[in-house]
Amino acid sequence: GESVGLHLPTLSVQEGDNSIINCAYSNSASDYFIWYKQESGKGPQFIIDIRSNMDKRQGQRVTVLLNKTVKHLSLQIAATQPGDSAVYFCADTTSGTYKYIFGTGTRLKVLA
Amino acid sequence: GAVVSQHPSWVICKSGTSVKIECRSLDFQATTMFWYRQFPKQSLMLMATSNEGSKATYEQGVEKDKFLINHASLTLSTLTVTSAHPEDSSFYICSASETGEKLFFGSGTQLSVL
Numbered sequence: 001g002e003s004v005g006l007h008l009p010t011l012s013v014q015e016g017d018n019s020i021i022n023c024a025y026s027n028s029a030s031d032y033f034i035w036y037k038q039e040s041g042k043g044p045q046f047i048i049d050i051r052s053n054m055d056k057r058q059g060q061r062v063t064v065l066l067n068k069t070v071k072h073l074s075l076q077i078a079a080t081q082p083g084d085s086a087v088y089f090c091a092d093t094t095s096g097t098y099k100y101i102f103g104t105g106t107r108l109k110v111l112a
Numbered sequence: 113g114a115v116v117s118q119h120p121s122w123v124i125c126k127s128g129t130s131v132k133i134e135c136r137s138l139d140f141q142a143t144t145m146f147w148y149r150q151f152p153k154q155s156l157m158l159m160a161t162s163n164e165g166s167k168a169t170y171e172q173g174v175e176k177d178k179f180l181i182n183h184a185s186l187t188l189s190t191l192t193v194t195s196a197h198p199e200d201s202s203f204y205i206c207s208a209s210e211t212g213e214k215l216f217f218g219s220g221t222q223l224s225v226l
Binding site: 102 | 116218
């Protein structure tokens with residue numbers, strides 16, 4: 001991800017709809033990617049990860065897609081629920097370096 | 113998943129005093145921990161990398177004498193904000209990784225300096 005200190009973009013979705021949150025990363029050497037969820041006043045919570053040898057990985061209601069050609073990562077949340085309202089960050093790293101780069105984050109608002 | 117505990121969750125202090133924040137990996141050993149600062153509605157800003165048994169590595173622009181980091185054991189890193197001023201008020205978060213990949217975060221500490 002690329003963190004430039006800007007205010008967070010917001011995605012508003014209707015409850016029950018699917019959400020897609022996007023992230024761009026810049027380091028072509030990155031080979032491990034994580035999505036985090038951060039609720040207000042709390043630390044980021046691990047959602048799902050993916051390695052560069054995959055282009056898709058599914059979890060419970062979440063899917064991460066990786067496009068290494070354009071250095072793009074997305075998080076899809078199926079049947080979005082009010083509890084999904086939070087800020088979502090992507091992070092990328094090159095394995096073994098311990099250096100993570102965080103995206104700017106996207107605020108997801110779920111409308112009832 | 114691995115658990116990272118951070119304490120305290122929030123602290124209010126007077127200007128000029130020092131505040132210590134603890135970060136513990138509860139069920140794994142972490143030779144490396146990270147400290148971040150987060151301003152409202154912004155992403156995480158890496159302040160420093162804490163290495164067990166050696167000096168921390170600070171990011172550019174972060175004052176090492178202001179933000180003292182001690183990583184005395186494989187499960188504990190502390191961040192001390194020395195001579196705190198109102199501009200140090202922020203949300204501070206630590207993280208650790210057992211494998212060097214999956215990063216787990218503490219719950220964060222909201223610091224308010226009066």
